[in-house]
Amino acid sequence: MKTLLQVDELKVHFPIKKGLLGRTVGYVYAVDGVSFTLREGETLGLVGESGCGKTTTGLGVLRLIPTTSGRILYNGEDIARVKAQRMRELRREMQIIFQDPYSSLNPRMTVNQILGDPMDTFGLYPGRQRSERIAFLLEKVGLSPEHGRRYPHEFSGGQRQRIGIARALALDPKIVIGDEPVSALDVSIQAQIINLLLDLQREFGLSYLLIAHDLAVVEYICDRVAVMYLGKIVEMGTYEQIYNHPKHPYTEALLSAVPIPDPKVTRRRILLQGDVPSPIHPPAGCHFHPRCPKRMDICDKERPPLTSLTGDHQVRCFLHA
Amino acid sequence: AAETSLVVAVDTPPRMMNPHGDDSDAGLSFMANFFDGLLQRKGPDGKLVPALAERWEHPDLLTWRFYLRKGVTFHNGNPFNAEDVKFSFERLSNPEVSEFLNTGKSIDSITIIDDYTVEIKTKTPIPWFANNLHQIFIMDKESTEQRDPGDVMIHPIGTGAYKLVEWVKGSYVRMEANENYWEGAPAIKKVEVRPITESSTRFAALVSGQADIMTGVPVELFEKVKANPKVEVISRPARRSIFLALGNKPGDPWADIRVRKAMYMAINEDEIIEKVMRGHATPAAQIPDPPTIGYNPDIKRLPYDPEGARKLLKEAGYENGFEITLTGPNDRYVQDEKIAEAVAKYLAKVGIKVKLDVKPKSIFFPEVSEGSLQFYLIGWFDGTFDMGRTYFKLAHTRDDAKGYGGLNGTSYSDPKLDQMLEATADMVDPAQRKKALEELNKYAMEEKIVWIPLHYQEDLYAMQKDKGIVFQPRPDRWMVYKEIGVK
Amino acid sequence: MTKPRTRSKMFHSFLHDPPAMAGSAILLVFVLAALCAPWITPQNPYDLQQVSLEHFLKPPIWMEGGEAPFVLGTDDQGRDILSTIIYGCRTSLIVGFSVVLIAGTFGVLMGLLAGYYGGWIDVFSMRLADTVFSFSTTLLAILLLGVFKKTGIVTVIAAISIADWVRYARTMRGSVLEVKEEAYVMAAKATGARDFRLLVRHVLPNAIPPILVVVAVDLAVVIMLEATLSFLGVGVPLTEPSLGMMISIGKNYIYAGMWWMVVFPGAALILLVVGINLFADWLREELNPKIGR
């Protein structure tokens, strides 16, 4: 399969300003050297600790926030460096579903306008087709055409999220970055949306970068999964490798904490001990070492390298170095 | 009860306390209290009488000799003598401090004959030289030279009846009586002059009892003030005439004397006086007022006759009228823009389309100096009581080299008039001069209609009734407080 | 299908909002009166042949000395007050709307660009704003009068517009600085919208409410400024008085008890301004779907 998107050592640092005079007193190393590839027709899951830089990665890849360094190759073209005009053209092919649906919807636009707007931008679906397309999109995400005339604040959380999904799909993109696209949906709608995404992928060869916390959903949808911790990818591999043979202690802890929708099952969670480290002052050595149940002497001194295991499986841990 | 202090609300603030720096009536009105000239004009009729000079002689056409008053001291105690006179007159030609450049430059030499005698020689004969001397104030040589030039601008040291106590710019000028004044200490001991430019506020100051005297009562309010039992109003015929200057550039319809006449006749001056001026003006048939040399009582106004005017226009071939722009100031004379507006309406009624273009005087007067106007409203009076100077300035063909026609705003030109005028330039014999000027005046007003005269203004004052103030306004609008008495 | 629906929705809400209806009714009356002035007034106060000092300072018809057809009395030049108000509205409306249109458009544009792009556009336009604002309308009017040598409505409009756009530009910029940080702007950018679209469809509508306030108030301010210029002697021609000029003339007669010269044009002006603001208030709230009514 063709590599569609290749991200190399992406870094996004946010300066921390203090006081009225706004001195920069440090940086949030939100994304600190993330590399991955996304192939055509593939779904890559991005999971990890809340606040570890998943959203930032997504936004950075689309150049919606300035990146600090790194290359983002889309079809071989480094979009971290292309001109604004070209970037705009590219955006048609790369869409994003925002994590916070409400604030990403223009409060003064009806849903029809919100969905029609990107089409107008690129002159797609002119005339009658426009309303048909909107109706089609609404139906696909489980809303009725009557909803099109309403404003975002008149919807429930899940409904807003579906509007965001519909908007991202409006332009028939090639890549969709979904930042928690189904988090606010009840399971039946969620199933509907997931099926939709998979159908689209099958039909048009879409690629997804899926950021999600629901590991069951990730397992279900994703071909490969990347696990992030504090600005770095600590483990990456196919869903089978990650779910059935997790190598990194953090991945293990994560998987053990998934709640199972069966009240009879009680599971043994790996409880992570210790202070949660912050991306402002990442711990020396392995970022995970302060909480790692399998900590070794070396862990607080050196940065573990990303080690390739069998196949695509990579892990950043001295246990496997 | 007799009050010895006075608050006066005047319409114009002083610019500075340098007696030579401001030749406007408003400025001189302040200076006249702090300073004295060699001569002075006494209210209420404005007769020229001695002041710092006890008497003067005019031995030949160019020479003026003054015998100075002895025992006069300046506010700072310095004695007054010939040095101060020489100094003051020489100062006039310093453009940095003087607006009396013209007077200064006309002087050839100033000789101190002794401590109390000065002789001034002019370059050319100036028949009205002495007439102007009440405006030329004498400063103390020593302190003026010693002081910082900036201080001289704000701190007057003169021989006048009042000493400056405090001048807070924009607020008030406070003065107190000079107890050693050579004419005797004035009756009013303390004066606070408050310049209030906005007429309705000035009026409010008076009726709310915050001011004792107010100058420049707006005509709209005159009747109202009059009806106020606490307030007394005084109207005084002023010397200023208001008139319309009309160009005569060949080719313009109004260069035709018939058209000029028609325009004259179309204006209902009586109605203007009655309705626009509320009766506070007298009709004028010429520019100078009766006391002025050159005033000709024979000149009569053309009658108001719109029918006749229309006929004349028809004769001249302007049956359908023409367009003309009437320019004028809107912040200079009493009801200036209203008069202009009324004129525009009268002319419209005989078919002349008037475009009215009134503007602040600061923009208007430079336009007059440029001389490219068609038709404008202006007012005039001459402090020298001699028409010659006025005519040179207003009617002589423009001649920058000689300094003629500087305020001939339409660039009016009539060779015969110029000739007659130049002939009067060195006429000093009063009788001869009077005759020549009167003839000239008649020629200008009747044969040429150089101007369309409108009226003489009246000055309107108001004061508190029960304060026991004895106040008679002067013809030159100066407020000279030593002339105000208390009952 | 959707468009007419939203429009009818606005119309419906309009019909249920008495203040808005009152406001637009007032506006409509004023505009109609101004348009039809020659046919509805007893006198053309701008025609010097029709105005005569003969009828000067007549009180309103119901007072002693009042006289037909001068229903609201006459001014000191014999102009019929009612007719002059109607004609004067014309001038005032023309000045008001022209300035708001010219200054508003330019200012909003500048503010939008300055706020959105920042950088040198911001520096340039805001320093330009500082510069012209330093001259203020009054001074500009006097200066322009000096330059054009002519009083007139164009001078007045130009003078007021030159300084007035700053109000819009700075208000707009302030709003845009806030709005451009909103997530939906980023979202729109993510759909590939070009800057023009972002600005016009996403930033502008969300930044506009304060501008609507400013517009409505500014109309009054401009009409007043025009009056102030008349007061200072640099306003519209004397023979073609505007509402402001009428008030400025009438002001001199207040103490003389000739109140009708001030009260009627003043009332007309207040009514006009109230009308505009009522309408603008409604429009502003109507444009925000979140404000339930």
Place this chain on the structure above:
Amino acid sequence: MTTYILRRLIQGVVVLLAVSMICFIIFRYLGDPVLTMAGKYATQQEIEEVRRAFGLDQPTHVQYGRFIWNALHGNFGKSYVSRVPALGLILERFPATFELAFTAMLIALTLGVGLGVLVSLNPSSWPSRLVMAGSLGGISIPTFLTGVLLIMIFGVYMGILPPFGRGETVQIGFWRTGLLTADGLKHLVLPATTLAMYQLAVLLRLTRAGMREVLAEEYIKTAWAKGLPPGKVIVKHALRNVLIPVVTMAGLQFGELIAFSIVTETIFQWPGMGNLLLQSIYETDQPVIVTYIMLAAFLIITINMVVDILYAVLNPKIRYD
């Protein structure tokens, strides 16, 4: 932010240069100052002599260059009318204007914002409507008329407030203040009210409009959910979010009030700078005009800078760097 302020200061200097240059360019149209300086009866020659004496015969750029050179040394030239340093003339009147403007602004801000808040809470109640309509009176009556009416009512008929001037003042250093005497304060009432009425309306309307929008926001719901009393919700949580346009306007108006309350100062014969400016314009007092405009520009630049900094204080999302 320090660099920001520094940059703004440099820009300010450029503005001052531009402002003064424009002054010199348009002075040609503003009438010829020499005409009045030479006196009524001056001949053309004498006029030219005066012109030479004041260096006004030189080309505009030479005059301008000289002005700037002198200005750099703190010398802004002498007034043509009163022949004393222009800057001193203006600064002498600054306290009067500042006190008036400040008081007016204080009234306008407290009442405008205060009433704006109150009115927004219950927009359709009768008191609210009354306030809104009343505020329009403030802007639809020209200042000069308001002034005259106030003088007539309070100064003449009721006789309780002085109709004009500044009253008793106290000199403290270079500052002559009217705020410390009862008489001075009494004199301040009418002009400050006149000015404030004009400014109040727009601040009130902006506040109200902003409040109406913000009160519909989600975070206001949160504030209520916290159990905050209405005062806190409104003043702390809502108000700050509406202040940006209010502060913008207030800044502009404060600048305008200080620099250009010409009409009010004229009507009340307030010995301030506006009064002086008008007089100077009418007398073509070029040095005073240009100095005045430069001072006005300086004030406006400063105020706008403060406003821009306030933006960042009010809304942390706004950052300058």
Place this chain on the structure above:
Amino acid sequence: MTESRHLLEIQHLKTYFTTFEGVARAVDDVSFHLDRGEVLGVVGESGCGKSVTAQSIMRLIPEPPGKIVGGHIWFDGMDLTTLQPSAMRRIRGDRIAMIFQEPMTSLNPVYTIGDQIAEMFQLHRGMGRREAWRHAVAMLEKVQIPAPHKRASEYPHQLSGGMRQRAMIAMALACDPEILIADEPTTALDVTVQAQILDLMLQLKEDFQTAVMMITHDLGVIAEIAQRVVVMYAGKVVEQAATLPLFEDPKHPYTRGLLRSIPKLGERSKKGRLRLEEIPGMVPGLLDLPPGCRFEPRCPHSMAVCREREPELQDLGSGRLVRCFLYGT
């Protein structure tokens, strides 16, 4: 109606929104109750009125366009629907706290999260600024925010989605409320943090007998912490049961559909990717609801009667309620 022996009892609550198109009956005759120290799960179709119910309890429905048009909400002897605003205010935040669904828009953009949390302590605990701030930082630490003393002075837009959500949680938990309404509190949290937050809530429940109304889509979460579950559909409660029986034997066809739609962890590796089961059809618009059972158009067991009239909520005993004709009339 009578007072309730429950901590919170909602009786026949109706909250409607008036829109231009018509009246949206977002919550239509909803009744349930909540006891001290109990965790009640509320699940349901997205848009079925869960958040509106929650906001009705807090009396935070924007009015207009919304309005509580009927019913009672009993809390501690008071009917919240008619309570004076000032009395309501004292309850909010202190005795009943709520975590809002949308953390970004629900946090005030111009205040630091520390400020916003500290405000709770100042308001309800009368603490001074400093002390309140210290407590706020402690709260942030409790909700697993790294470097809490630093984060406390950051503004919402500087935080990640999960952190904002945790800030909201911290705010709600600040005053140890008697009732905690949590509207999808953990959607933006990764599972380890989520687990810790859930523990925190359970801790609160233990310590203060706090009752939790947990609105969530994550049936895993429900399974883990809820004792009872209310299932809503299109503004109505369609089923109510204790957790275990509900998962084991869902009665209402909608509940059944719901449980079947869940992707199960590990299933893909075992069985490959099977298509997720959907409930066919679409949620009816709230404006033109079908006259009969609201679920009927999508129901696999649709009967004639379902189209005619609305089924009543049937009591099947042992606290089990279901709204379906399958279980009698």
